[in-house]
Amino acid sequence: MPEPGAGAQKPVRLTREQAATTEQAHLPQMMAGRKTVAGSIDPIGASPTVHTIQELLSLAQYARERGFQFYNPMQFDGDITLLMEQIDIMASLRDEYRIPQRIVLQVSDLGADLGKTIQRRTIIISSTAMRSDAATSAYLNADNALSSTSAIGIGVHEIGHLIAARYGEIGLDIARKTCYNITGEELDYFQTLDYLIDHVSDYSATRNPQATSPLFKPTHYHEIFPEVLAKHITNPDEFTAEFIRLLKEACNL
Numbered sequence: 001m002p003e004p005g006a007g008a009q010k011p012v013r014l015t016r017e018q019a020a021t022t023e024q025a026h027l028p029q030m031m032a033g034r035k036t037v038a039g040s041i042d043p044i045g046a047s048p049t050v051h052t053i054q055e056l057l058s059l060a061q062y063a064r065e066r067g068f069q070f071y072n073p074m075q076f077d078g079d080i081t082l083l084m085e086q087i088d089i090m091a092s093l094r095d096e097y098r099i100p101q102r103i104v105l106q107v108s109d110l111g112a113d114l115g116k117t118i119q120r121r122t123i124i125i126s127s128t129a130m131r132s133d134a135a136t137s138a139y140l141n142a143d144n145a146l147s148s149t150s151a152i153g154i155g156v157h158e159i160g161h162l163i164a165a166r167y168g169e170i171g172l173d174i175a176r177k178t179c180y181n182i183t184g185e186e187l188d189y190f191q192t193l194d195y196l197i198d199h200v201s202d203y204s205a206t207r208n209p210q211a212t213s214p215l216f217k218p219t220h221y222h223e224i225f226p227e228v229l230a231k232h233i234t235n236p237d238e239f240t241a242e243f244i245r246l247l248k249e250a251c252n253l
């Protein structure tokens with residue numbers, strides 16, 4: 001998940017021919033030029049809180065009881081209630097979508113980034129994003145970069161990657177069917193990506209930068225499901241509800 005804000009521009013919309021032949025198709029402009037050195041940037045600016053060891057041990061136990069291995073609880077300097085809420089929603093989605101693996105949770109300084117999933121096992125959430133729900137929400141809502149409207153959407157987005165990886169990267173096909181069911185219009189893949197930018201977020205239409213083939217493949221869009229799920233949990237609408245319904249149907253959930 002990238003950082004929103006910083007005057008993120010709308011992605012450049014390419015023609016179908018351009019998009020099919022370029023590695024940069026629908027890569028949001030906000031990805032360009034952002035600084036990613038951990039510790040160098042705190043885009044949210046909320047103050048840290050010092051907790052007692054007892055409070056942090058209780059927090060680690062809270063995570064453990066919900067099936068998460070909390071990697072670095074003693075470094076937590078955020079809002080304990082907010083992180084507990086984040087853990088609750090992540091646990092509930094993990095169970096709802098039958099994610100079998102034990103997830104390692106880490107809350108660390110990610111610089112300008114907000115969340116990260118490593119090897120389908122470790123979810124890292126930005127420590128600065130967990131300091132104040134109000135400050136993080138204001139940051140998220142400042143532009144169209146990400147779909148989450150509150151801080152817990154960060155962990156929801158990352159759980160979304162585990163779900164998409166488990167059931168296949170079918171987000172673009174599901175989005176297309178969702179558009180048809182809602183609008184009655186048959187959109188092609190590139191019109192569907194534009195629809196996602198307009199109705200979900202700029203980032204939802206990002207092509208996986210690791211995709212090696214220069215040719216268009218609908219499975220190269222890995223941010224669709226995480227972004228739709230994050231919107232569905234923090235700010236649902238008709239599109240997200242129908243998307244989730246179709247996805248669950250396709251995955252026998």
Ligand SMILES: [Zn+2]
Nearest residue numbers: 001161223226
């Ligand atoms: Zn992501």
